[in-house]
Amino acid sequence: MKRLFICLLALTAVLAVSAQSIYDFKVKNEGGQDVSLAEYKGKVLLIVNTATRCGFTPQYKELEQLYDKLSGEGLVILDFPCNQFGQQAPGTIKEIREFCTANYNIRFPQFDKIEVNGEGTHPLYAYLKAKKGFGGFDLGDKMGKLLDDMLRKQNADYDKNADIKWNFTKFLVSRDGRVVKRYEPMDKISDIEADIRMELNPVLSNIMARRSVRKYLDRPVEREKLEVIVRAGINAPSARNWQYWAVRVIEDQKLLSDVSEVYKQANPDMVQQDKNFKNMFRGAPNLICVCAPKDGGFDLDAGLLGQNMMLAAESIGLGTCIQTGPVRFLLSNEKAKFFLDRLDIPEGYKLLYVIAIGYPDEAPDAKPRDASKVKFL
Ligand SMILES: Cc1cc2nc3c(=O)[nH]c(=O)nc-3n(C[C@H](O)[C@H](O)[C@H](O)COP(=O)(O)O)c2cc1C
Numbered sequence: 001m002k003r004l005f006i007c008l009l010a011l012t013a014v015l016a017v018s019a020q021s022i023y024d025f026k027v028k029n030e031g032g033q034d035v036s037l038a039e040y041k042g043k044v045l046l047i048v049n050t051a052t053r054c055g056f057t058p059q060y061k062e063l064e065q066l067y068d069k070l071s072g073e074g075l076v077i078l079d080f081p082c083n084q085f086g087q088q089a090p091g092t093i094k095e096i097r098e099f100c101t102a103n104y105n106i107r108f109p110q111f112d113k114i115e116v117n118g119e120g121t122h123p124l125y126a127y128l129k130a131k132k133g134f135g136g137f138d139l140g141d142k143m144g145k146l147l148d149d150m151l152r153k154q155n156a157d158y159d160k161n162a163d164i165k166w167n168f169t170k171f172l173v174s175r176d177g178r179v180v181k182r183y184e185p186m187d188k189i190s191d192i193e194a195d196i197r198m199e200l201n202p203v204l205s206n207i208m209a210r211r212s213v214r215k216y217l218d219r220p221v222e223r224e225k226l227e228v229i230v231r232a233g234i235n236a237p238s239a240r241n242w243q244y245w246a247v248r249v250i251e252d253q254k255l256l257s258d259v260s261e262v263y264k265q266a267n268p269d270m271v272q273q274d275k276n277f278k279n280m281f282r283g284a285p286n287l288i289c290v291c292a293p294k295d296g297g298f299d300l301d302a303g304l305l306g307q308n309m310m311l312a313a314e315s316i317g318l319g320t321c322i323q324t325g326p327v328r329f330l331l332s333n334e335k336a337k338f339f340l341d342r343l344d345i346p347e348g349y350k351l352l353y354v355i356a357i358g359y360p361d362e363a364p365d366a367k368p369r370d371a372s373k374v375k376f377l
Pocket of ligand 1: 210211212213214282321322323324325326353364366367
């Protein structure tokens with residue numbers, strides 16, 4: 001029996017992970033009819049497992065306020081009542097719906113009750129959990145500490161798996177179906193609202209989605225796309241519009257592999273440790289080299305150019321990684337001189353950084369950002 005249970009769990013996980021996107025899933029509405037999540041393509045989704053008798057139940061009020069404020073801009077909240085946490089969502093979906101309407105005037109879609117953990121896990125939740133695991137509770141928060149104490153008593157390793165830990169866990173999904181973030185029940189709705197506002201705006205969503213990519217498909221980027229990206233680059237601001245920069249786009253695969261051979265000879269250990277090593281530029285099929293005046297007076301302008309290019313690339317489905325590591329190597333190894341010669345760098349300029357670019361073969365999570373670096377005066 002136990003083995004069958006494990007097999008079923010594994011199967012749900014495999015099916016969920018092999019799903020191409022969130023729009024592949026079907027859920028049941030309160031009338032028991034199938035609803036395809038494809039209906040929500042193009043919307044920003046906040047998916048939440050709820051309960052009507054939980055300490056967090058008053059969050060319904062905040063969620064309704066959020067929906068009221070932002071549904072016109074494209075937010076949909078998808079509510080999945082779930083009775084798996086302290087049996088705090090008893091009754092039928094009809095009764096739950098009546099309670100929510102009477103007490104909180106809920107207008108966002110509420111679906112049939114589901115299970116989010118264990119044998120009966122709904123495939124949608126297996127998918128969400130596979131995309132965003134448990135990142136821990138905020139232990140500085142009273143409820144975070146309380147839940148941590150309670151769950152750890154039941155299972156000392158409760159935090160080692162991706163299971164949903166309690167009612168009102170939330171997942172944010174972008175307009176194109178990317179699972180952006182997972183929130184634990186005590187996470188502030190105001191922070192979630194800020195993230196939602198970023199996702200509602202395509203420019204901000206693109207900024208939030210960009211990550212340094214270090215694994216690429218063996219597929220060169222089309223010339224038309226590279227041209228669009230460079231055009232976005234040179235539209236960056238520069239001091240007095242002097243445009244003191246020089247950009248070199250490398251499509252010549254042999255040039256990249258020849259210089260990587262030099263790198264390999266100089267760093268055999270590092271190359272051996274890197275299972276994915278394809279070339280010294282994080283394995284990207286194309287490279288954009290950015291040069292600036294040697295005195296360093298216009299590095300800032302060149303940096304702005306680079307950010308424009310990386311965001312342009314992200315917006316058309318390409319991955320990038322800005323790098324200075326390889327530049328240090330190129331400038332210090334005599335045998336790599338042929339590469340710098342090919343760049344034909346203008347007199348008085350230096351190679352400042354490179355941007356690896358290609359079709360991504362990984363989707364790294366965002367690294368944490370430190371909001372305390374910002375002060376409002
Ligand atoms: C000036 C600069 C130099 C960097 N050099 C390298 C590098 O040599 N190799 C590398 O893999 N990443 C490099 N990075 C990428 C950073 O590691 C990355 O931006 C940072 O960890 C934040 O991650 P994210 O870009 O995914 O948000 C560099 C980034 C900058 C801005």
